[in-house]
Amino acid sequence: MESIETLNLPEKGTKLNLEQAMFLALSEASKGASFVSPNPMVGAVLLDQHGGFISSGYHQFYGGAHAEVNALKGLRDEDLTGGHLIVTLEPCAHDGKTPSCARAIAKLPLHKVTYGIIDPNPLVAGQGVKIMSDAGIIAEQFSSNNKEIAAQIRIQLEEVCEAFLWNFRHKKVFVALKMASSLDGQVALKSGESQWITGPESREYVHFLRSCYDAVLVGKGTISFDNPSLNIRHPNIDKKNKVIVIDTEAELLNTCSELNLFHSHESQNIFWCIAEDFKSEIELKNPNSKLGPNIIYVKTNISGHLDLENLLEQIYELGIRSVMIEGGALTASSFIVSELVNRIYVFQAPIILGAGGAKSWTESVRIEKMKDKIQIQNPRYKTFGNDFMITGTFQKNRLETKNTNNQG
Numbered sequence: 001m002e003s004i005e006t007l008n009l010p011e012k013g014t015k016l017n018l019e020q021a022m023f024l025a026l027s028e029a030s031k032g033a034s035f036v037s038p039n040p041m042v043g044a045v046l047l048d049q050h051g052g053f054i055s056s057g058y059h060q061f062y063g064g065a066h067a068e069v070n071a072l073k074g075l076r077d078e079d080l081t082g083g084h085l086i087v088t089l090e091p092c093a094h095d096g097k098t099p100s101c102a103r104a105i106a107k108l109p110l111h112k113v114t115y116g117i118i119d120p121n122p123l124v125a126g127q128g129v130k131i132m133s134d135a136g137i138i139a140e141q142f143s144s145n146n147k148e149i150a151a152q153i154r155i156q157l158e159e160v161c162e163a164f165l166w167n168f169r170h171k172k173v174f175v176a177l178k179m180a181s182s183l184d185g186q187v188a189l190k191s192g193e194s195q196w197i198t199g200p201e202s203r204e205y206v207h208f209l210r211s212c213y214d215a216v217l218v219g220k221g222t223i224s225f226d227n228p229s230l231n232i233r234h235p236n237i238d239k240k241n242k243v244i245v246i247d248t249e250a251e252l253l254n255t256c257s258e259l260n261l262f263h264s265h266e267s268q269n270i271f272w273c274i275a276e277d278f279k280s281e282i283e284l285k286n287p288n289s290k291l292g293p294n295i296i297y298v299k300t301n302i303s304g305h306l307d308l309e310n311l312l313e314q315i316y317e318l319g320i321r322s323v324m325i326e327g328g329a330l331t332a333s334s335f336i337v338s339e340l341v342n343r344i345y346v347f348q349a350p351i352i353l354g355a356g357g358a359k360s361w362t363e364s365v366r367i368e369k370m371k372d373k374i375q376i377q378n379p380r381y382k383t384f385g386n387d388f389m390i391t392g393t394f395q396k397n398r399l400e401t402k403n404t405n406n407q408g
């Protein structure tokens with residue numbers, strides 16, 4: 001989502017071609033990043049019959065008006081006659097928290113609607129297009145003769161609502177991984193000291209990223225070394241997030257009251273993941289478990305660690321649709337080894353910690369042959385103060401192959 005460039009709105013009447021209008025709709029969509037989950041980020045742009053900019057809108061918060069409705073707000077039929085609506089996602093066909101956008105559009109004197117991608121929600125998928133076409137409005141999926149720009153736009157259309165698409169297509173949690181590392185890929189010294197590797201500009205951006213995901217996930221090492229708060233502290237964002245902790249043997253559960261986490265979050269927003277073998281012991285010790293965090297009992301694998309896929313399945317059932325893993329070294333690398341990461345954000349600071357005595361975020365990742373290297377897709381780069389951030393997605397076919405295998 002951070003890869004989408006934020007564009008200034010043009011003056012009314014400014015002529016935009018289809019590609020420019022779709023880039024603007026994408027920029028509008030990305031403004032909803034912190035508040036729409038589990039809904040998608042969607043943006044819309046309205047052009048008059050001569051291609052002049054009239055208005056724009058975006059889905060601002062979960063349950064709120066959709067992008068199309070916000071773009072059309074306050075306009076009269078005469079403003080819309082012969083107009084062209086450009087929207088990043090197919091207008092919805094069904095009545096959900098808000099009425100059907102496709103049916104509302106069908107009543108308007110618009111000439112054309114161009115949508116970016118078909119909504120994978122079975123309640124919509126193609127039906128929004130049909131409602132508009134049946135009403136005599138040309139409803140077309142975005143395409144362009146400029147192959148390079150078309151490819152860029154298609155990638156951004158998927159990226160801007162990637163968690164939503166992943167949830168609907170695979171019924172799985174979307175997993176992002178964020179690490180702050182030295183130039184030589186280390187995330188902490190051997191002693192466990194890691195604060196701070198990156199500068200304040202990167203750290204403020206991480207608070208924005210926290211707001212884009214339903215929950216932050218960390219391992220118990222990070223809780224004991226750093227005693228982090230893991231809440232959202234951003235000057236422009238007021239939001240409470242959820243936190244998930246991996247603590248297989250419930251070693252830290254009794255120290256909850258001393259942890260900053262419990263001073264910064266209500267306990268119902270904290271999820272403690274423990275091996276299911278400890279269930280009876282814990283229930284015996286903490287009969288009044290309502291006072292503590294939510295406990296998730298997770299299956300273990302052959303080496304006694306939590307089965308991370310089972311963990312994700314359980315949090316999906318609890319309504320958590322996206323997580324951002326924030327470390328530490330072992331937790332990050334375990335998710336990579338399990339091929340469960342969709343997107344990565346690595347902030348690199350211009351410092352060297354030395355591979356000899358520090359921890360790497362790929363601690364347990366072993367690659368023997370260059371042909372097996374993990375290739376990050378569609379990488380994008382940004383700078384924050386003196387730091388550099390790279391983000392991209394993991395090869396789709398790795399995750400999707402895994403998905404198919406699991407279904408079989």
Ligand SMILES: NC(=O)c1ccc[n+]([C@@H]2O[C@H](COP(=O)([O-])OP(=O)(O)OC[C@H]3O[C@@H](n4cnc5c(N)ncnc54)[C@H](OP(=O)(O)O)[C@@H]3O)[C@@H](O)[C@H]2O)c1
Pocket residue numbers: 178179180181186187188189191192193194195197218219220221222223225226246247248249304305306308326327328329330331332334359
């Ligand atoms: N630079 C950064 O971005 C950053 C961010 C966060 C933390 N840190 C630093 O990282 C350090 C902590 O990292 P850490 O690696 O020691 O601890 P950690 O990743 O926070 O915690 C270790 C966790 O990994 C789990 N684990 C280990 N192997 C596993 C496997 N094969 N499968 C599933 N889970 C597995 C452990 O579960 P069990 O309960 O089974 O042991 C434990 O919960 C601290 O020094 C902290 O300051 C740096």
